Amino acid sequence: MVLRVDSLSHRYPNGTTALADVSLTVRAGERVAVVGPNGAGKSTLARHLIGIARPTSGTVTVDGRDAAGLEIAELARSVGFVFQNPDDQLHAATVAKEVGFGPRNLGFPADRRTALTQWALQVTGLTGEANSHPRHLSFGERKRVAFASVLAMDTPIIVLDEPTTGQDHRSVVLLEELVTDLHERGKTILAITHDTDFCAESFDRVVVLSEGRVRWDGPVERWLEGDRNPSMSAFEQPQMARLGRRLGWPTPVATVDGFLDQLTDHAAAR
Ligand SMILES: Nc1ncnc2c1ncn2[C@@H]1O[C@H](COP(=O)(O)OP(=O)(O)OP(=O)(O)O)[C@@H](O)[C@H]1O
Numbered sequence: 001m002v003l004r005v006d007s008l009s010h011r012y013p014n015g016t017t018a019l020a021d022v023s024l025t026v027r028a029g030e031r032v033a034v035v036g037p038n039g040a041g042k043s044t045l046a047r048h049l050i051g052i053a054r055p056t057s058g059t060v061t062v063d064g065r066d067a068a069g070l071e072i073a074e075l076a077r078s079v080g081f082v083f084q085n086p087d088d089q090l091h092a093a094t095v096a097k098e099v100g101f102g103p104r105n106l107g108f109p110a111d112r113r114t115a116l117t118q119w120a121l122q123v124t125g126l127t128g129e130a131n132s133h134p135r136h137l138s139f140g141e142r143k144r145v146a147f148a149s150v151l152a153m154d155t156p157i158i159v160l161d162e163p164t165t166g167q168d169h170r171s172v173v174l175l176e177e178l179v180t181d182l183h184e185r186g187k188t189i190l191a192i193t194h195d196t197d198f199c200a201e202s203f204d205r206v207v208v209l210s211e212g213r214v215r216w217d218g219p220v221e222r223w224l225e226g227d228r229n230p231s232m233s234a235f236e237q238p239q240m241a242r243l244g245r246r247l248g249w250p251t252p253v254a255t256v257d258g259f260l261d262q263l264t265d266h267a268a269a270r
Pocket residue numbers: 012013014016017018036037038039040041042043044045
């Protein structure tokens with residue numbers, strides 16, 4: 001169990017209860033999407049995973065260690081966090097320096113630092129921007145710089161807060177491929193997202209939060225079976241699911257590959 005949240009509650013000083021008795025376990029190598037309406041408590045939950053929020057009650061355990069008892073810098077070796085707003089985490093004068101900062105800070109040797117920085121720039125499509133000032137890039141590009149700077153830290157767990165926001169179609173496809181690649185490298189990935197297409201293409205499991213509580217937790221395919229699952233009703237079905245329904249297909253389909261498989265089966269059955 002790489003992440004374990006036990007009966008976690010969080011009340012802000014103004015009295016708002018953002019999380020109420022949340023329990024959740026994530027195994028190493030899982031891809032989990034946390035979804036839910038605005039104000040559900042998703043970002044608050046993420047802040048607990050990186051140790052910048054302290055539980056009102058309950059515990060958060062990362063790799064068997066109580067997050068509340070660890071220094072933020074220590075936790076950063078295990079959990080990389082990509083903020084919703086990249087400007088919360090970009091400070092260096094060039095993209096390459098920004099991406100190289102994390103591995104340098106963690107004390108990695110020079111050859112590992114260089115290899116990780118180059119890899120992170122390459123997989124986020126930023127090699128050509130290595131010498132640019134992050135502030136001169138677009139919002140979508142800055143988000144990719146933030147992602148690259150977390151990748152370069154080579155943490156076993158990566159938490160992404162709304163990664164597809166502000167990304168054009170090409171960048172979303174790049175992101176989906178990247179999540180698959182990271183999964184194949186054995187990373188544990190948890191993303192907070194409102195993007196059901198992204199959930200369908202890149203994640204195995206969905207956790208639905210609402211009003212600070214876990215309302216649903218299970219495989220992404222089951223969650224997407226809209227009318228059989230009331231927790232899905234507040235979300236837009238993935239495009240492939242809507243298309244499958246319009247075609248009258250009885251078995252729900254959510255991904256492009258799933259759609260093509262069913263199309264092939266239907267053609268063969270004719
Ligand atoms: N610093 C804070 N002080 C007081 N209340 C807060 C604070 N941060 C968040 N909240 C409240 O806690 C609740 C959960 O907020 P949170 O940001 O975790 O939700 P979210 O699911 O991430 O929302 P969104 O989808 O809009 O980003 C909301 O009611 C919010 O107003």
